[in-house]
Amino acid sequence: MGKITVIKSLALPILIQSLTVLPNPPDDKIKEIQNIFFSFLWSGKPDKIKRKVMIGLFENGGLKMPDIRSFCYSLKMTWINKLLDPLSISPWKTLLIDQYNRLGADKIWLMTPDGIQEISSNFNNFWKDILLNWNILNTVTNDTAEGIMKQSILLNKSLKINNKTIFYQRWVESGVFFIGDLLDKNSNFFTLKEFCEKYNLNINFLEYHSLLHMIPKDWKNLITTSEKFTHISNDKFEFITNNKKSCQFFYRKFLSMYTERPTKQEDKMCEELGTHIENWDFIYSLPFCCTKNNKFSMFQFKILHRTLATNALLQKYGLKETNLCSFCNETKETIIHLFLECNLVRNLWLEIAALFQVENNLTLILNVENIVLGSESWDISLNLFTILVKYYIYTCRFNTSLLTLTGVIAMIKNSYQIEKISTSFYRSHIRAREKFDCKWELIKNIVHM
Ligand SMILES: [Zn+2]
Incomplete structure (x- = not known):
């Protein structure tokens, strides 16, 4: 435990700056740093307890040994806080914001995993890493009405027209983004007329119906018989918008992906x-x-x-x-x-x-x-x-x-x-x-x- 304290208080702080402001180091570098720490922990001898166990929390049989990968990824998440905070104004935001808004702004974080994967290629390596790290924690539910209504229409691999995912710029600008956006307050799909009026869009019958047609039948059955969810969000997005400091929250989230019980x-x-x-x-x-x-x-x-x-x-x-x-x-x-x-x-x-x-x-x-x-x-x-x-x-x-x-x-x-x-x-x-x-x-x- 003493050695873990040394690693946490003396070694990790040296890495914080570079891990925060640079793209993720390659996997082999992360492994190399982790090896250095574990070699220090076991005094250069072979590990006596599995690494995946050692990084875990006490209640899972671990000793809270720092996990560099989770640490690096969670530090990156702090940039999302800054991006979502309207009061934080910095020159770096100007460089990013055009592209970001064009692709859906804050709604990007709520897209399906494949959507985020695809959208990440529009950003520089640094932001690409942040999006892909976020995606590691991303899940999608198809078996509840809530899960379905919260799915993005855009770039969703389950929703294809002519075997292609869709991305309509005008829709993004008018606020049509999630399946829930296609429903009226009684969870019925808008008629074409209602849809055009509500979003001030001018689309034709064929375009709208091919869209409705691509939504699987069982999804439709499930959502039209349920109440409408107007608040489209998830636990991570909620946390990050309501808390200035999210590093520890995300560290634990990432850790739960990489840790193991003995x-x-x-x-x-x-x-x-x-x-x-x-x-x-x-x-x-x-x-x-x-x-x-x-x-x-x-x-x-x-x-x-x-x-x-x-x-x-x-x-x-x-x-x-x-x-x-x-x-x-x-x-x-x-x-x-x-x-x-x-x-x-x-x-x-x-x-x-x-x-x-x-x-x-x-x-x-x-x-x-x-x-x-x-x-x-x-x-x-x-x-x-x-x-x-x-x-x-x-x-x-x-x-x-x-x-x-x-x-x-x-x-x-x-x-x-x-x-x-x-x-x-x-x-x-x-x-x-x-x-x-x-x-x-x-x-x-x-x-x-
Ligand atoms: Zn005895």
Whole structure:
């Protein structure tokens, strides 16, 4: 996490300027930059966790490692803000605006993907990139009346006359752009006369009817039986017109296209635990909302991603001769054995559970799922506590020292003091203090602080 912070705060800012004002770098350059970052992250060694997972959000099993591609694309989106903002006046707009208005002005952003693709060739490389990046997030719906009414008539590959898409300049100028523009307020298609009057256009019967004819029958059935949607827009367009800062919004949108959940690990974990787990979002976020101490968050993160060095894993990679448990030396040291099933470890948990019963009048359910992954039915306090105990077990394994109740308590007291000191600034705020105290309440009772 420290290295990711370094990348975010020291390396990324160097790139912002060039990625904002220049066309997108070629794909291999983006990859090269990404390689540099990942090589720094893993200290030049091979990646231990898939890149597509690492760039994800905490709740998806990621660590929010910056994704250069999404970063570059989302920076470009900020230009659309400037373009759509009537109050922002700059010389660059003058260069663009003629062409932009001729092709439909702001409506361009609401065209179908193939329409935007085609229209982008009218712009310079920089704006072409912006249009094509926008298009990555673009979708089109044909199975709802709303989706159909919102489709552009112009340059729409589903609407062809003589096997060609259409683009009529006069129509753009008169405001005929979307299928919805062909409908009266009762969702019936305008007659030729009504159409010409409404848009002040002079077109003939044949032209108008070949247009109506090109709209698929099932689309017509769907829209004429539905209410008319007058507000033609989409979530991205709404966001960008209502918010001055859109970079983060778009970063997340692009990220969702390129990120992946570690489903393989999830399946393996379910198999080992012998249960089916639904709430992975919660399980992945837990280590980060339990504690601000990265040492503990990363420890739990490694357990979830199955990269924690147990003897079973170390032997698999040829780093240790035995895969037997460091405590009992009898059974294979897997994550489940190490943190729960080993007799020595189990005894420690039983001692702890007894303490909980006495001090907090609380029965601690010691099943594999709760101990290894955390539990949604437990509060933050208990979940933090299990992470701390596991950390203690792991340090004992590492130092080949004995597991004792006094050892756990001493270690927990120590972590409490560290977190208390390091969050002292936040603790001057009442709500932050309440949160902190609430988090440690149950734990404080049993370790007598
Ligand atoms: Zn053991």
